[in-house]
Amino acid sequence: MTGELSEPQIDDLLFRHSVGRLGCHDGRRPYVVPVSYVYDGRFLYSYSADGLKLRALRAHPLACFQVDEIDGLGDWRSIVAWGRFEELHDDAARDALERLSTHLRAFVETSAGIKGSGRSYVARAKRWGVMYRLVLIEKTGRFERS
Numbered sequence: 001m002t003g004e005l006s007e008p009q010i011d012d013l014l015f016r017h018s019v020g021r022l023g024c025h026d027g028r029r030p031y032v033v034p035v036s037y038v039y040d041g042r043f044l045y046s047y048s049a050d051g052l053k054l055r056a057l058r059a060h061p062l063a064c065f066q067v068d069e070i071d072g073l074g075d076w077r078s079i080v081a082w083g084r085f086e087e088l089h090d091d092a093a094r095d096a097l098e099r100l101s102t103h104l105r106a107f108v109e110t111s112a113g114i115k116g117s118g119r120s121y122v123a124r125a126k127r128w129g130v131m132y133r134l135v136l137i138e139k140t141g142r143f144e145r146s
Contacts, residue, residue, distance in 0.1 A: 001144070001145050002142065002143065002144045003142070003143055004140070004141065004142060004143075005077060005079065005140075005141030005142065005143055006141075007139070009077070009141060009143075010079050010081075010139050010140070010141040011039075011041065013067055013069060013077055013079050013141065014044070014067060014079065014081075014139075015039055015041075016069075017067050017069070018036055018037065018038070018103060018104055018107040019034055019035070019036055019037070019067075020034070020035060020037055020044075020065050020066055020067040021033065021034050021035070021065070021066045021067075022034075022035045022046070022053065022063060022064070022065055022134075023063060023064035023065070023066065024053060024056040024057050024060065024063045024064075024085075025056060025060050026052065026055065026056035026059065026060070027056075027060060031052060031053065031056055033053055035048070035053075036100065036104055037065075037100070038099050038100045038102075038103035038104070040099070042135070042136065043133040043134065043135060043136065044065055044081070044083065044133060044134040044136065045088075045096040045099060045100050045131065045132075045133045046100065046131075046132060046133070046134075047096075047097065047100060047129055047130070047131050047132075048129050048130050048132065049129040049130075050129065050130065054130055054132075057085040057132070058085070058087070061084050061085040061086075062082065062083075062084055062085075063082070063083055063084070063085055063134055064080060064081070064082055065080070065081045065082075065083065065134060065136075066078065066079065066080050066081075067079050072146070074144055074145070074146030075144065075145055075146055076143065076144055077141065077143045078141065078143070079139060079141040080139070080140055080141075081134070081136050081137075081138065081139040081140075082136070082137050082138045082139075083134035083135050083136040083137050084134065084135045084137065085132060085133075085134060086132060086133050086134075086135060087130055087131075087132050088130075088131040088132055088133060092131075093130075093131040096131040096133065097131050100131075
């Protein structure tokens with residue numbers, strides 16, 4: 001049986017996961033890349049070092065985001081969301097980084113049983129990148145159960 005996920009089921013999937021695929025376009029070709037994220041019910045927050053992804057998002061801020069959960073070939077849930085890229089600065093960037101770091105530490109510790117270092121990616125890498133969010137405009141989801 002296949003079907004559509006409800007809005008609460010879509011949000012639940014987004015809240016529970018930490019890695020999704022971001023789709024953007026640089027004006028010449030599409031680009032899809034996995035990113036770590038945290039979802040707050042309205043925005044998807046993520047972090048990136050400067051590179052192709054940020055150049056594409058700055059030039060063409062409409063993006064697509066996809067997350068799936070696969071328990072078997074006939075047992076899966078998948079969501080696609082569309083949103084607008086917004087680069088964050090100052091307090092908004094610091095708040096988003098703390099939210100993302102806290103979420104990722106909890107995710108790693110509960111799902112993999114691995115204790116994190118307690119330090120954010122930025123602290124470990126000793127370099128600052130760009131915090132950004134996607135303002136979600138539309139979400140859709142599908143599932144299949146055998």
